[in-house]
Amino acid sequence: MTAAIAALEEAQIYNGTAAPGRVLLLESNDRVGKKILATGNGKCNFTHEKISGVSYHTDDRTVLEAVISGFPTEAVLHFFERLGMLYREKNGYFYPLPETASTVLDVLRLRLSELGCEISCGVLVYGFENKSGGFQICFAEGEKKRLVYAESVILATGSRAGGFLQNKNTDPLGPAKCLGLRSTALYPSLAKCICREDFYYRQLAGVRSQVRLKLYGEDQAAVRKFLRQEEGELQLTKEGISGIVVFQLSGKIAEMLSEKRRVIVEINFLPEFSEGELSGWIEERLSMLPGRCLKDFFLGVLHKKVLDVCLQAEGLKGTQEIPRGDRGKSFRMVSSVMERALHFTTEVTGVSDIRQAQVCRGGLVLSQFDTKLECRKLAGCFACGEVLNVDGECGGYNLHFAWGSGLLAGREAMKRALKNRRRRGIDGRE
Numbered sequence: 001m002t003a004a005i006a007a008l009e010e011a012q013i014y015n016g017t018a019a020p021g022r023v024l025l026l027e028s029n030d031r032v033g034k035k036i037l038a039t040g041n042g043k044c045n046f047t048h049e050k051i052s053g054v055s056y057h058t059d060d061r062t063v064l065e066a067v068i069s070g071f072p073t074e075a076v077l078h079f080f081e082r083l084g085m086l087y088r089e090k091n092g093y094f095y096p097l098p099e100t101a102s103t104v105l106d107v108l109r110l111r112l113s114e115l116g117c118e119i120s121c122g123v124l125v126y127g128f129e130n131k132s133g134g135f136q137i138c139f140a141e142g143e144k145k146r147l148v149y150a151e152s153v154i155l156a157t158g159s160r161a162g163g164f165l166q167n168k169n170t171d172p173l174g175p176a177k178c179l180g181l182r183s184t185a186l187y188p189s190l191a192k193c194i195c196r197e198d199f200y201y202r203q204l205a206g207v208r209s210q211v212r213l214k215l216y217g218e219d220q221a222a223v224r225k226f227l228r229q230e231e232g233e234l235q236l237t238k239e240g241i242s243g244i245v246v247f248q249l250s251g252k253i254a255e256m257l258s259e260k261r262r263v264i265v266e267i268n269f270l271p272e273f274s275e276g277e278l279s280g281w282i283e284e285r286l287s288m289l290p291g292r293c294l295k296d297f298f299l300g301v302l303h304k305k306v307l308d309v310c311l312q313a314e315g316l317k318g319t320q321e322i323p324r325g326d327r328g329k330s331f332r333m334v335s336s337v338m339e340r341a342l343h344f345t346t347e348v349t350g351v352s353d354i355r356q357a358q359v360c361r362g363g364l365v366l367s368q369f370d371t372k373l374e375c376r377k378l379a380g381c382f383a384c385g386e387v388l389n390v391d392g393e394c395g396g397y398n399l400h401f402a403w404g405s406g407l408l409a410g411r412e413a414m415k416r417a418l419k420n421r422r423r424r425g426i427d428g429r430e
């Protein structure tokens with residue numbers, strides 16, 4: 001949609017008022033932009049205050065940086081303001097002022113209609129042919145096969161992530177493959193993870209807790225290597241772990257699992273506690289609350305379900321008395337539970353299916369495209385958004401890239417189309 005808007009606005013610049021260039025938007029769903037409605041829990045977190053290349057995963061940093069630097073946060077905010085949409089910022093995340101994702105979709109659709117964009121929904125693009133310097137696009141409309149000629153094309157077919165929102169026959173990479181474009185392996189990203197110790201998770205399901213998560217990879221010699229850490233709210237499910245802290249690690253985890261590497265996550269359920277002060281804290285609490293059983297000793301410190309699992313892992317029971325006379329034994333008992341809560345390790349054995357993930361890691365190899373997002377080997381073929389091998393962190397980064405890369409590809413694709421027509425002696429104004 002942003003590509004179509006930019007292309008039609010570019011055509012207006014060329015002609016002054018009436019657009020000489022036409023844009024046809026082909027969409028397999030029954031309406032355009034359906035995925036937007038599900039974003040940000042229905043509120044659409046459409047960009048982030050700190051957009052930078054480091055928040056993205058890709059195969060070509062140069063192209064990525066060129067695209068991002070041309071469309072910083074302000075450019076995307078300005079674009080939506082121009083369309084009439086005001087916004088609100090919360091902890092660096094931007095939302096439309098009415099906090100409804102439908103607002104974002106509506107302003108885009110309105111602008112498309114103002115610019116006279118032609119839209120065909122319920123059509124499945126299945127092929128392309130490079131013809132007469134342009135492209136023959138093949139698409140199916142129900143049983144009917146149709147063809148349309150275009151001077152330039154923009155692949156904006158997204159990915160299978162969030163597939164529950166898509167026409168099930170849609171193959172986002174299908175059209176690109178017809179053009180001989182290369183793609184990487186695909187992994188789910190921004191997704192929940194499945195853990196081996198499911199007997200714990202069946203008890204923990206539903207718990208939400210502020211945590212620090214540390215990701216480790218283990219090689220064949222069982223050497224554990226620290227990779228990355230995240231802090232924030234963890235959601236426990238009956239199969240494993242979820243929430244933004246997990247989403248941020250999930251793309252990397254999916255890649256590691258595909259390489260048959262063992263993935264260990266350490267959960268610190270008490271990130272406020274400093275390890276250095278732990279002994280002093282235990283001693284003080286033992287003096288303050290003498291004679292309590294374990295469950296009562298930890299009351300007010302740990303979530304009850306988290307405590308139950310930590311006790312179970314240590315072979316202890318909540319009703320067990322903390323021995324009064326033996327300070328060393330009572331210290332060891334309490335300390336083992338605390339250590340478990342601070343370093344709760346779990347093995348991740350899977351990441352949820354790509355159709356349940358928010359984004360896809362992988363896609364069309366970015367280095368096939370130049371800094372204007374035109375295919376280096378196929379003049380007139382552009383790509384933008386999630387179909388490319390670019391995925392960002394949680395927080396508005398993915399939509400930001402979709403809007404920004406769309407605006408760039410749209411503008412450049414129209415320039416290319418108009419140039420082609422002039423070169424071939426067809427005046428765009430006819």
Ligand SMILES: Cc1cc2nc3c(=O)[nH]c(=O)nc-3n(C[C@H](O)[C@H](O)[C@H](O)COP(=O)(O)OP(=O)(O)OC[C@H]3O[C@@H](n4cnc5c(N)ncnc54)[C@H](O)[C@@H]3O)c2cc1C
Pocket residue numbers: 026027028029032033034035036038039040041044045046047123124125126156157158159161162163166167170171172173174175357358359384385386387395396397398399400402
């Ligand atoms: C549940 C959920 C929540 C999310 N929340 C956020 C968020 O808050 N912030 C954020 O930044 N990102 C979020 N994302 C990610 C974000 O929605 C995507 O990164 C973004 O929509 C990608 O835009 P796109 O235009 O590249 O692809 P898409 O939005 O996937 O659009 C591609 C379109 O192309 C159509 N299509 C594909 N193949 C064909 C074909 N062969 N023929 C015809 N049509 C075809 C599809 O039907 C689709 O409508 C979320 C994703 C999900 C699933």
